[in-house]
Amino acid sequence: MSEFILHHYALSPFSTKIRAMLGQAGLDWRSAITREMPPRPVLEVLAGGYRKIPVAQIGADVFCDTRVIAEEIARLSGQPQLALAGCEPDARALAARADSALFVDCLMAGSTLTAGRRMWAAMSALDIARFFVDRIRVGRHARIKARSPQGAPARIRGVLAELSERLHASPFLFGEHPCHADFSVYHTLWFLTEVGGSTLVNEFPRVRQWQQRLRQQGEGRAQPLAPEDTLLIARLARPRALPADQVGDSLVGRQVRIAPVDYAREPTFGVLVAATPTRWILAREHAEVGLLHVHFPRDGYQLDEA
Numbered sequence: 576m577s578e579f580i581l582h583h584y585a586l587s588p589f590s591t592k593i594r595a596m597l598g599q600a601g602l603d604w605r606s607a608i609t610r611e612m613p614p615r616p617v618l619e620v621l622a623g624g625y626r627k628i629p630v631a632q633i634g635a636d637v638f639c640d641t642r643v644i645a646e647e648i649a650r651l652s653g654q655p656q657l658a659l660a661g662c663e664p665d666a667r668a669l670a671a672r673a674d675s676a677l678f679v680d681c682l683m684a685g686s687t688l689t690a691g692r693r694m695w696a697a698m699s700a701l702d703i704a705r706f707f708v709d710r711i712r713v714g715r716h717a718r719i720k721a722r723s724p725q726g727a728p729a730r731i732r733g734v735l736a737e738l739s740e741r742l743h744a745s746p747f748l749f750g751e752h753p754c755h756a757d758f759s760v761y762h763t764l765w766f767l768t769e770v771g772g773s774t775l776v777n778e779f780p781r782v783r784q785w786q787q788r789l790r791q792q793g794e795g796r797a798q799p800l801a802p803e804d805t806l807l808i809a810r811l812a813r814p815r816a817l818p819a820d821q822v823g824d825s826l827v828g829r830q831v832r833i834a835p836v837d838y839a840r841e842p843t844f845g846v847l848v849a850a851t852p853t854r855w856i857l858a859r860e861h862a863e864v865g866l867l868h869v870h871f872p873r874d875g876y877q878l879d880e881a
């Protein structure tokens with residue numbers, strides 16, 4: 576069977592969401608490190624215009640967005656609660672809030688001098704300049720509700736109080752085992768505390784302990800993989816059989832474009848080959864790798880005829 580490959584970078588919160596999930600899943604995986612901003616030539620071949628991180632790959636199947644990646648980890652590990660569909664409605668709602676509003680608040684509150692020093696240690700001065708130019712451009716084209724940076728700590732405290740209340744009853748947010756929502760919250764607070772050096776979470780000892788519990792689970796067993804080798808892996812593989820749970824869509828068989836609706840909205844083009852209750856799958860041909868199937872979540876994405 577093809578290996579699970581993660582294209583990611585160290586300081587990426589959403590990559591932390593998946594790395595921590597791989598720890599809970601106890602999986603072996605291959606780690607392909609990508610740059611903190613485009614150009615990312617390998618991912619352009621694999622995922623087309625889609626430029627968010629992380630991206631996962633199994634052979635000639637490419638998985639965009641942590642919601643789809645989590646479904647794959649849930650399947651591979653036999654832990655259905657890691658997928659959103661395997662969570663109760665309250666957990667799905669919290670995951671959605673954490674991956675959007677809480678993420679933005681933690682980015683604002685965690686962008687401290689300490690975070691700057693971490694970037695300085697991890698990136699060249701030129702790349703840091705490129706990073707800021709890129710993120711300003713992403714921000715200009717984003718379609719997300721504006722949130723005041725000054726209000727971020729108070730809003731985060733509100734969420735932490737809510738989490739602390741939940742953790743009174745069980746070791747994880749929705750019971751005895753971590754579910755998708757735990758990881759959605761975890762990665763945002765990871766950026767705030769581990770990257771930004773904020774001590775806000777210390778005001779809520781139960782949340783701090785929960786954070787440590789998840790951190791102790793590690794990140795699974797990763798083996799490094801040169802990004803260029805992921806192209807060879809894709810070229811030697813065929814996309815796997817399409818899923819059986821298709822719901823049909825009038826655009827199946829047509830040339831389409833798909834893009835996130837919120838930020839970093841660059842589209843990927845291809846032929847829609849499947850629509851399931853949770854995802855769209857596009858077929859893409861590329862001279863370097865042949866046929867690929869690229870998987871996107873339905874939620875939060877816009878699909879149009881190209």
Ligand SMILES: N[C@@H](CCC(=O)N[C@@H](CS)C(=O)NCC(=O)O)C(=O)O
Pocket residue numbers: 587588589590611612613626627628629639640641642674839
């Ligand atoms: N909805 C996406 C969000 C991913 C996301 O925003 N990732 C950030 C990095 S943590 C990103 O792509 N930033 C722009 C970039 O790295 O080019 C998911 O769940 O995967």
